[in-house]
Amino acid sequence: MNRRQFIKNATTVLASTTVLGTMASCSQKKNRPNILWLTAEDMSPVLRCYGDQYAYTPHLDKLAAEGVRYSRCFANAPLCTPARSSIITGLFASSLGTQHLRGFMPLAPQIKGYPEYLRQAGYYCTNNVKEDYNFVTPESFWDESSETAHWRKRPEGRPFFAIFNFMTTHQSRTRYEGKEFDGVNAELSPQERHDPAQAPLPPYYPDTPRVRTNIAAFYNQVTLMDKQVGEILQQLEEDGLVEETIVFFYADHGSGLPRGKRWLFTTGLHVPLIIRCPEKYRHLLPNEPGATSDELVSFVDFPATVLSLADIKPPAFWHGQAFLGKYKTAPRTEVYAIRDRVDEVLEMSRTIIDGDWQYIRNFFPHRPRMQRSFYSEMTPIRQELRRLHKAGQLKDEQAWLMSQTKPAEELYNLKQDYLGMHNLADQEAYADRVKTMHDKLYAWMLETRDLSLLHETDMIHRAKGKMPYEFAHDDAVYPIAKILRVADMVGRGPDYVEDLKVALSDDDSAVRYWAATALAAMGSKAMPARAELQKALNDEWPWVRFAAAEACCSIGLEYEAVQILAAGLMKRDIITNLHAAEILVVIDEKARPAIPHMKQAIQKAEGLPDHGWYMREALLWLVDKLET
Numbered sequence: 001m002n003r004r005q006f007i008k009n010a011t012t013v014l015a016s017t018t019v020l021g022t023m024a025s026c027s028q029k030k031n032r033p034n035i036l037w038l039t040a041e042d043m044s045p046v047l048r049c050y051g052d053q054y055a056y057t058p059h060l061d062k063l064a065a066e067g068v069r070y071s072r073c074f075a076n077a078p079l080c081t082p083a084r085s086s087i088i089t090g091l092f093a094s095s096l097g098t099q100h101l102r103g104f105m106p107l108a109p110q111i112k113g114y115p116e117y118l119r120q121a122g123y124y125c126t127n128n129v130k131e132d133y134n135f136v137t138p139e140s141f142w143d144e145s146s147e148t149a150h151w152r153k154r155p156e157g158r159p160f161f162a163i164f165n166f167m168t169t170h171q172s173r174t175r176y177e178g179k180e181f182d183g184v185n186a187e188l189s190p191q192e193r194h195d196p197a198q199a200p201l202p203p204y205y206p207d208t209p210r211v212r213t214n215i216a217a218f219y220n221q222v223t224l225m226d227k228q229v230g231e232i233l234q235q236l237e238e239d240g241l242v243e244e245t246i247v248f249f250y251a252d253h254g255s256g257l258p259r260g261k262r263w264l265f266t267t268g269l270h271v272p273l274i275i276r277c278p279e280k281y282r283h284l285l286p287n288e289p290g291a292t293s294d295e296l297v298s299f300v301d302f303p304a305t306v307l308s309l310a311d312i313k314p315p316a317f318w319h320g321q322a323f324l325g326k327y328k329t330a331p332r333t334e335v336y337a338i339r340d341r342v343d344e345v346l347e348m349s350r351t352i353i354d355g356d357w358q359y360i361r362n363f364f365p366h367r368p369r370m371q372r373s374f375y376s377e378m379t380p381i382r383q384e385l386r387r388l389h390k391a392g393q394l395k396d397e398q399a400w401l402m403s404q405t406k407p408a409e410e411l412y413n414l415k416q417d418y419l420g421m422h423n424l425a426d427q428e429a430y431a432d433r434v435k436t437m438h439d440k441l442y443a444w445m446l447e448t449r450d451l452s453l454l455h456e457t458d459m460i461h462r463a464k465g466k467m468p469y470e471f472a473h474d475d476a477v478y479p480i481a482k483i484l485r486v487a488d489m490v491g492r493g494p495d496y497v498e499d500l501k502v503a504l505s506d507d508d509s510a511v512r513y514w515a516a517t518a519l520a521a522m523g524s525k526a527m528p529a530r531a532e533l534q535k536a537l538n539d540e541w542p543w544v545r546f547a548a549a550e551a552c553c554s555i556g557l558e559y560e561a562v563q564i565l566a567a568g569l570m571k572r573d574i575i576t577n578l579h580a581a582e583i584l585v586v587i588d589e590k591a592r593p594a595i596p597h598m599k600q601a602i603q604k605a606e607g608l609p610d611h612g613w614y615m616r617e618a619l620l621w622l623v624d625k626l627e628t
Contacts (some may be wrong), residue, residue: 034245041170042256045272059230067276073297075253078268090303090318097468098134102610108467114303124154168225171256203397344618356415359437365491366521374617408491455543516547566597
């Protein structure tokens with residue numbers, strides 16, 4: 001039995017013991033609204049009702065005219081699985097251990113999805129169809145979760161909560177060019193088509209036909225998604241349920257084009273949110289139809305808000321807060337978001353948006369802004385950026401994404417610089433603001449017990465077969481404060497070398513991991529720690545050895561370092577294999593002696609999902625590059 005099947009079986013047994021109670025009679029005691037969620041994939045607020053004149057979205061524009069348009073709604077992560085994990089549980093993915101893409105975890109028994117609370121209150125809950133929570137979905141979550149799930153299947157007299165998720169705008173659906181682009185346009189009416197010549201170009205894209213076509217294709221998909229929204233809303237009207245149903249529309253994070261999905265800028269986090277409330281429930285949504293709300297809203301608030309609209313008190317331990325309904329709280333003053341491993345790309349960044357300001361802390365500043373990621377490399381704009389960069393034809397802001405490093409800290413005035421192109425963090429005039437937002441962000445990381453201060457393999461090791469959430473609050477297992485103190489030395493420069501040398505001997509492997517990572521970020525300036533790093537190559541734990549190996553490749557110890565990484569590819573644990581592969585990709589040409597081991601690892605990973613797939617794709621590319 002494989003690990004995922006074991007988790008699924010265990011979760012099913014747990015679900016079978018959950019008592020949902022007699023539901024229909026409970027719901028009849030209160031006049032609760034139906035709630036309908038319409039969700040799009042990979043889409044920033046590129047709707048006509050949000051001021052985008054290139055967009056053609058009549059159904060969503062009509063929904064906005066009849067409801068409330070939220071202008072400051074932000075995802076908790078610029079990626080599907082951690083964003084959806086937060087939405088379903090009301091907790092930050094980084095607190096659960098579900099922050100890495102396809103990093104499946106067992107579900108802690110005390111963690112319930114918000115649909116379970118709705119079902120206990122008598123709601124018929126359906127999901128059509130994407131889940132992607134980074135844990136196996138318990139049967140107790142949904143009455144039905146499938147491609148045919150629909151409110152129309154509910155028992156008579158039951159209120160419903162229904163989700164319809166549209167994949168139409170997902171990055172994988174927007175990559176077409178040439179005849180395929182012409183074919184899609186041919187199926188659209190003239191007013192629905194998007195002329196590439198008129199496509200809006202952000203300053204960080206070069207102006208080429210392929211770039212313009214990719215943008216136009218994305219907008220075509222937005223129009224097609226808008227039609228799907230219209231079809232579901234028409235079904236609601238046909239069933240005579242418009243006056244009984246609160247409707248939400250939102251996207252799961254920013255667009256799938258470069259600098260959207262995967263990035264912590266507004267282009268990756270800012271999403272549309274439209275809520276329409278019928279007259280009989282207008283007291284739950286006090287804004288007038290057609291109004292715009294500038295209240296800060298975070299995805300982690302969605303579960304509490306849905307329960308509040310259904311007259312259910314949200315659990316006190318949830319991280320989110322209700323922004324509508326009976327249990328509405330005071331508006332939040334900041335939102336937080338996370339960025340962690342995606343596919344084969346090792347990253348960790350955190351951000352806080354506080355009013356008109358955004359602060360970002362990058363814990364891997366020595367990595368490129370746009371690391372190679374096999375799945376996203378299929379995007380035409382990415383291919384154009386890499387082609388033009390290689391030819392030396394990208395200038396100024398167009399070269400922004402091709403920077404080989406990034407600042408440890410970033411600060412943006414979103415009112416003046418919504419796209420986040422002009423970093424103010426290193427300007428003395430903003431030093432106080434940087435410190436204030438830095439301290440707020442770190443306080444949040446400590447309060448929510450951010451598990452990304454452990455490498456993914458370390459986190460799983462400490463969890464001992466359980467959900468990492470279950471040990472996160474135990475300082476004896478996870479001394480987060482001292483780990484964060486060392487992690488904060490990353491990107492701070494060589495003044496911290498002596499402190500990091502001491503940290504390499506700490507009794508906690510996470511402290512040693514971050515000490516090695518901070519030294520790797522220094523490059524050749526880590527030379528004074530050469531002896532300590534060489535010793536760390538023999539550390540008990542692979543996450544420390546691999547971080548030390550990266551650092552050693554900059555101080556003349558690449559032979560020993562590559563041996564350690566090559567051996568890591570041969571370990572039985574696939575996540576350890578992936579970590580070794582990630583570092584081999586980073587050291588590039590210096591990885592050449594490991595080619596035989598890489599080929600063995602590629603063969604070993606044939607047909608494996610998730611981590612094995614990511615490792616295989618990373619190594620296939622690297623071997624081809626080194627042998628060509």
